[in-house]
Amino acid sequence: MQRRHSATWNLYYKRRRVNLLSYIFPSGRKFDFTAIGRLCIDLNANEINRPMEETMTFTKYVGGSPANIAIGMSRLGHKTAFIGKIADDQMGRFIQGYLEKEDIDTSNVVTDKTGAVTGLAFTEIKSPSECSILMYRDNVADLKLGPLEVNEELIANSKALLVSGTALAASPSREAVLLSLDYARKHGTTVILDIDYRPYTWNSAEETAVYYNLAAEKSDIIIGTREEFDSMERFENNHDHSDSFTASKWFNYSAKLVIIKHGKEGSIAYTAEGLEQRAKSYPAKVIKTFGAGDSYAAGFIHGLMSGLTIEKSMEFGSAAACIVISSHSCSDAMPTVAQVEDYIERCNRGEIIAG
Numbered sequence: 001m002q003r004r005h006s007a008t009w010n011l012y013y014k015r016r017r018v019n020l021l022s023y024i025f026p027s028g029r030k031f032d033f034t035a036i037g038r039l040c041i042d043l044n045a046n047e048i049n050r051p052m053e054e055t056m057t058f059t060k061y062v063g064g065s066p067a068n069i070a071i072g073m074s075r076l077g078h079k080t081a082f083i084g085k086i087a088d089d090q091m092g093r094f095i096q097g098y099l100e101k102e103d104i105d106t107s108n109v110v111t112d113k114t115g116a117v118t119g120l121a122f123t124e125i126k127s128p129s130e131c132s133i134l135m136y137r138d139n140v141a142d143l144k145l146g147p148l149e150v151n152e153e154l155i156a157n158s159k160a161l162l163v164s165g166t167a168l169a170a171s172p173s174r175e176a177v178l179l180s181l182d183y184a185r186k187h188g189t190t191v192i193l194d195i196d197y198r199p200y201t202w203n204s205a206e207e208t209a210v211y212y213n214l215a216a217e218k219s220d221i222i223i224g225t226r227e228e229f230d231s232m233e234r235f236e237n238n239h240d241h242s243d244s245f246t247a248s249k250w251f252n253y254s255a256k257l258v259i260i261k262h263g264k265e266g267s268i269a270y271t272a273e274g275l276e277q278r279a280k281s282y283p284a285k286v287i288k289t290f291g292a293g294d295s296y297a298a299g300f301i302h303g304l305m306s307g308l309t310i311e312k313s314m315e316f317g318s319a320a321a322c323i324v325i326s327s328h329s330c331s332d333a334m335p336t337v338a339q340v341e342d343y344i345e346r347c348n349r350g351e352i353i354a355g
């Protein structure tokens, strides 16, 4: 299979001729980061350490993995925009208002006119390590985003486009995402695929694997948990669930960087040039585990965009994840640079003990 790298990448590589220790994004763009995918509501259990059946009250937050990541990126100081669709109701307006308050450009956030509703995620916090999510995803507005509603100019004006894999689960959002990938490639915008596998909206394991593979082929950076990569490997023979096997496939396409997350065990990055980098997780006083992946992604991408090495970017992502899992919400708890740096320093001084 032939290797295809973007013009920006080839130029960078020719200039620097260094081991791939960092990643470069196109310069001179209005936006650092644009995300495409769902804008939803999280309803996080107030009474923690009990099952959903016994939970009586919840707190409302903006949610949806790509929304959380976009909020994280904006808090970390990046000029951020969002491409998505919201319901024409109070929840939709709450989401739009929150994004605007967080300084996220919503010019490509479209309001549905078909009576679709806002997706809800009720979270159950049985214990710090036993968390689950009950999703209400019937007739949701986010999956109604159509290809003609995606603004090519916004993608052309962004350094990076983050695609949430869940947006591939149904049409017309699936076509909107595939088109956004084509726009990104056309304009040399770095594509980051967060696999973000949520089984609820998919019809079958085969459908999931086919569409994830299609998107991953066009992505420069692919991020997912071991289990999420497993869901893409339905037609492969990776019986040992080998991370290096997983990563190596994507270097035959567009990928330069593949990150495989292993929860508390940390994460591992592979580069097209053969670098393998492991990152341990930091200690945390965990309230709930969801939100770890989204904050890790924001922290990691921030690191790359700030010129940190892959190793340092992973550390930054891991510390950002700790801050979010030690908090009640995901979006609202996304940290600033100062908060992450302070967390790393406190860990290094031994002031934070896991619990």
Ligand SMILES: Nc1ncnc2c1ncn2[C@@H]1O[C@H](COP(=O)(O)OP(=O)(O)O)[C@@H](O)[C@H]1O
Pocket (backbone or CB within 6 Å): 225, 261, 262, 263, 264, 265, 266, 267, 280, 281, 282, 283, 284, 286, 289, 290, 291, 292, 293, 294, 296, 317, 318, 319, 321, 322, 325
């Ligand atoms: N219990 C934990 N303690 C400390 N860090 C954690 C914990 N769980 C996750 N993390 C951090 O968050 C990152 C992403 O978490 P992970 O659970 O793999 O992703 P996701 O939330 O997408 O399933 C990990 O690589 C790790 O750095």
Ligand SMILES: O=C(O)C[C@@H](O)[C@H](O)C(=O)COP(=O)(O)O
Pocket (backbone or CB within 6 Å): 040, 042, 062, 063, 064, 065, 066, 068, 121, 133, 289, 290, 291, 292, 293, 294, 295, 330
């Ligand atoms: O993605 C959703 O729709 C729900 C999220 O807002 C939720 O808080 C969550 O599950 C976070 O996901 P994670 O970071 O992959 O743990």
